[in-house]
Amino acid sequence: MKILCLFDYASADRSWERWQNKLERESPEHHLWGITHLHKYGIYVDVLPYEKLSLIKRIGEKLKIGDLDQQLRVIFLAHNYDLIYSTCQTSTLLLALLRIIGIFRTPLVVKLERPFNKNKLNQILVKLFAQAHDKILCLSSKTENRLKNDFGVDKNKLALLDWGPDLPSYDDYEFPRYDIGDRKVFVSAGNESRDYNTLVQAFNEVDSPLKIYCAKKSAPTVNLITPNITIQYSQRETLALAWKAISWQELLSEYAKAYAITIPLYIPPHRINTTPLYGVTSLLDAMAMGKPVIMTKHRQANIDVEKEKIGLWVEPGDVKGWKQAVNYLLEHPEEAQEMGNRGRILAEQKYNLEIFGSQLARALKTSAIAVEGKLNFGLKN
Structure with a gap:
């Protein structure tokens, strides 16, 4: 079985090339959404280059029909593949329309990261969305x-996949071990929908260091920032992933020395039940590194940090709640360490790229079987 995979960010091309050539990682391999493991199941992958004609790409964005540059190329290449796998729910809207009217015949599978609000318009749109795709890959049971x-x-159109970290991406590096006698440092990193203002206000009243790594546009804007808080950000924001203040390997070293990882999210009231999976990448980092987490409560996340006893939830925008959660971990170091240990065990047993890859392979194969009527794809039990 041969598939064509589409990504909605340019750095995927480089990550895929580095993985194929067995070069050192610049990011964890689960950012390639399972395609690194599909060869184990007899599925061979080509990745469509992110960009060929930037003007066509911008036209697609203006028309709100997804990535037109990629989709036009897919139309001419699709006959070479058993299936098209899109890692972004909005990149293939034109192909979806052509699939509905019967012009585009190749099976189309899409990854979906968030649910939709129930209203009359969405009743129509979701029906069309489901009709256009042969399988919808959900990363949350709520979705x-x-x-x-x-x-x-x-x-039968749906498949639930447990996204998790690629543990070798972390275990292949040697990091300094955290000494519980050292001053307890909290680390926070990320750019999308981060609420660093709330986090900083809480740490203004906490006697413990906080390190924030972000983009300039997401950096905290509060007037008072106490000396225990350091903020590092990149000025470059024009290229994909250029927001990163430090490299991924450097960030892992900071995580390794951290007492806990904080994930403050900006979740406005009207998005409580439809928030995309912002912050989950940082959560997976914490689990892989065996660190406890404090995270803004994310109702779509498939991992409940409190239920799994790997961290603490804080309600959106709750400065007092952040302060209480931080102080709780500071006052209970043994419990904090156990939270981190449980997170790592949970990643080893349930949420990891090996399991995600096997779930993805089954979903892709059953999609192709359903459409083409092929019965001999060697599905494993």
């Missing part, structure tokens, strides 16, 4: 259940 219960999507 899967709402598609079934609120929108009546056929359960």
Whole structure:
């Protein structure tokens, strides 16, 4: 079986090339959404280059029909593949339309990271979305259940995948070990929908260091920032992933020395039940590194940090709640360490790239079988 994979960010091209050539990683391999493991299941992958004609790409953005540059190239290449796998739910809207009217015949599978609000317009749009795709890959049980219960999507169209870290991406490096006698440093990193203002206000009243790594546009803007807080950001924001203040390997070293990882998210009230999976990448980092987490409560995340006893939730925008959570971990170092240990065990047992890759392979193969009527793809039990 041969598939064509589409990404919505340019750095995927470089990551895929580095993985193929067995070069040192610049990011963890789970950022390639499972394609690194598909060869184990007889699925061979080509990655469509992110950009060929930037003008066509901008036209697609203006028309709100997804990545037109990629989609036009897919139309001419699709006959070479058993299936198209899109890692972004909005990149292939034109192909989806052509799939509905029967012009585009190649099976189309899409990854979906967030649920939809139930309203009349979405009832129509989700019905068309489901009709256009042969399989919808859900990264959250809440997303899967709402598609079934609120929108009546056929359960056979859906697959729940447990996204998790590629543990060798972390274990192949040697990091300084944290000494519980050292001053307890909290680390926070990321750019998308981060609420660093709330986090900084909490740490203004906490006697413990906080290190923030972000982009200039997401850096905290509060007037008072106490000396225990350091903020590092990149000025470059024109290229994909250029926001990163430090390299991924450097960030892992900071995580290794951290007492805990904080993930403050900006979640406005109207997005409480439809927030994309912001912050989950940082959560996976924490689990892989065996660190406890404090995270803004994310109702779409498939990993409940409090239920799994790997960290603490804080309600959106709750300065007092952040202060209490930080102080709790500071006052209970043994429990904090156990949270980190449980996170790592959870990653080893359930949430990891090996399991995600096997789930993805099954979903892709069953999609192709359903469309083409092929019965001999060697599915494993």
